[in-house]
Amino acid sequence: MMVEIKEKIIEKMLLLIAFSSISILALIAIFIFGEGLPLIWKIGPKAFILGERWVPSQGSFGILPMIFGSFWVTLGALLLGIPLGLACAIFLCEWTPPWAAMVLRPTMQLLAAIPSVIYGFWGLIVLVPLVRNYLGGPGLSILSGSMILGFMVLPTIISISEDSLRALPPSFKAGGLALGATHWQTIWRVLIPAARSGIVASIILGMGRAIGETMAMIMILGNAVKMPSSFLDSARTLTTNIGIEMGYASGEHRQALFATGVILFFIIMILNSSAIILSRRRMG
């Protein structure tokens, strides 16, 4: 009897702890919306999202340049990260000799563990001068940012794609080979289409990582508030807009930064829910 009561108590306590972590998320959400929404209503959601001028000292709050900045940087990161990540996942699944797997996997995990400020610093010192000297422009550009971000999303894309390739029943591969297809034909025509939803989920999660990255991007993107017109232009993303101006902001300016957070919140919610839906389909 005593044991049962104890079990009940522990169960309830764990429930409480589980909910307390979620309630912190709820508190953050309530706070961001409470601070940000009044400003969005005041200047109008359309003017806020589609406005092209961000000059807080004059009361202009338009975040379209930042939305474009986030979009282009993320797109560039995925253009680099998807082929590299997918190739790496396929190699790890299908060809890797044991000794190479022993080197590759820990290295990849290390890639995920490096703090983003290190990526940013390396990019600033090594990559930015290269881009400036060989391609022109200020070097602090979407291209440099995309390259760094491409590497930062690799661990996410590789590990989840590899998992979904490994989760396929062995009969898929055996069937393909039995029908006379070569190893590569089997991978390209059978295994990848079969693991598609998992791979897409990995890309979406990588995208979430790319959109959320702040520190490295503040250091590399140059943070100009204008519509980027080429990959060698400086840009500002939604997250760096908050990061770079938060220190000094007050009043409406501060509210506008929280409002930027509201928009970011929606984008991340959409991305994460689509990743969840896609990976459920894989299970079903």
Place this chain on the structure above:
Amino acid sequence: MLVNPKPLLWLLPLLVILSGVGCQRSRAGITVAGSTSVEPFAELLAEEYMIRYPQSHIYVQGGGSTAGIEAVRTHAAQIGMSSRSLTSEEKDLYAVTIAKDAIAIIVHPKNPLQNLPLEKVIEVFSGKIRNWKELGGNPHLIVLVTREEGSGTREAFQKLVMGKEEISLESLVQDSNGAIRQVVSGDPNAIGYISLGLVNEKVKALKISGVEPHLKNIVKGRYRLVRPFLFLFKGRPEGEANSFLEFVLSPEAQELLQKEGLVTIRP
């Protein structure tokens, strides 16, 4: 039956938080908060002050000029730091100039340009002059580097140099003096502005309308891009805050500031 200690574990964070609260209460002291431009100098002065008066505690925090003004108003800090003059709405605070700081316009050392008239500085930073060729330099696009909105240095630059003109939205934005120096020292086509005290051999400070940014020229009022470093108080300074202010204004503290590259209030 043994008591399982595990459920008690999650009391630990609570204890840590509570002990932290206790700590803050037991130590009296004053807080100095505000401009990140003034912060390193205030820290230096606070250290000197605490060597002299070991019982005192002075906590120096950054946050920006505007945050400093807010902190003094709400009594979160006894002294606020500002690196720009107060606006008319902020005149309710008692402000004391502790030193002056010049803003230098910097370029890459390889840039052939030595001098830039003030009108040209305005045209460059507002994006009207876009190529170094127009200023007699190499044919290359000018890369503007500015501070972020809300920064005291940016506000001072806006007021002292730009006036009504807007700083071009094409400019790169960096969030500290050091980051601007880093970008300009790496890019032969860049131009930016930082505190004169932070100019080093990796960048070149331009003459403005023929006047070199030099201590002598600043003291004589020839170099105009000068802003005050302010200490702010709500009402007249008293107690510990007042004795710290008196120390900061003393000749030895002023000499210290001069060594660090600031312009003292008494010539």
